[in-house]
Amino acid sequence: MTVHKKNIDEIEAVAKISLNVGARSLTYGILYDVGRAKTVSSIQLNYDDLNCISSKVQNINRQVGNQLAISFVDPRYSLHRNLMPNKEPDIVFCPGGTSRLAIRSDGLVFPCQYGFCDDKFATGSITKESIYQIWKSRRWKIFRGIPLQKLSQCSQCHASVDCRLKICRLMAYAASGDIFGVPPGCEWLKWHYSFNNARKEVLTNARKS
Numbered sequence: 001m002t003v004h005k006k007n008i009d010e011i012e013a014v015a016k017i018s019l020n021v022g023a024r025s026l027t028y029g030i031l032y033d034v035g036r037a038k039t040v041s042s043i044q045l046n047y048d049d050l051n052c053i054s055s056k057v058q059n060i061n062r063q064v065g066n067q068l069a070i071s072f073v074d075p076r077y078s079l080h081r082n083l084m085p086n087k088e089p090d091i092v093f094c095p096g097g098t099s100r101l102a103i104r105s106d107g108l109v110f111p112c113q114y115g116f117c118d119d120k121f122a123t124g125s126i127t128k129e130s131i132y133q134i135w136k137s138r139r140w141k142i143f144r145g146i147p148l149q150k151l152s153q154c155s156q157c158h159a160s161v162d163c164r165l166k167i168c169r170l171m172a173y174a175a176s177g178d179i180f181g182v183p184p185g186c187e188w189l190k191w192h193y194s195f196n197n198a199r200k201e202v203l204t205n206a207r208k209s
């Protein structure tokens with residue numbers, strides 16, 4: 001489910017439906033102001049909305065236990081080194097195209113919903129091929145591992161090791177037109193990272209003295 005300002009009240013209902021149909025996992029993605037969403041300011045989320053979504057998702061998580069794997073990444077805290085352990089830290093990939101796909105209402109299949117903005121990221125159509133055939137296609141290659149060196153800004157960034165934002169190549173494309181560019185929120189994250197490190201240093205020095 002892509003959550004935006006007008007469907008926040010449906011978060012719990014979607015979890016109920018997912019349980020009723022026997023789904024094993026449910027992802028709550030949030031609406032970013034990229035692609036077509038950029039033109040609709042009335043559905044953009046603010047800080048309070050993110051607090052509300054986060055608390056709803058945590059409640060659902062507690063209630064459903066092991067029955068449903070709930071996934072939600074709060075974009076304000078995208079420094080999660082251990083969230084997706086990657087045995088090859090120099091290879092960048094995300095669940096889109098590796099453990100997840102998204103089907104648009106016209107049947108076109110994408111690595112995730114953030115690709116809906118551009119048909120060139122469609123990897124097939126369920127009106128012409130089976131999901132299995134589409135999943136096996138080589139058209140997914142770019143989503144299944146990009147060497148970090150190819151991301152010129154991320155590979156030089158001081159926050160790179162801990163930054164989870166960098167894995168979202170479709171967001172980087174939607175925001176900058178460059179699939180090797182940086183996703184929205186990057187500047188804020190870099191600032192937040194530097195601020196935290198500076199604070200840790202001050203506290204450590206204060207303890208020593």
Ligand code: SF4
Pocket residue numbers: 153154155157158159160161163164165166182183186187189190
């Ligand atoms: S903070 Fe920005 S430049 Fe640095 S790794 Fe993350 S997305 Fe890349």
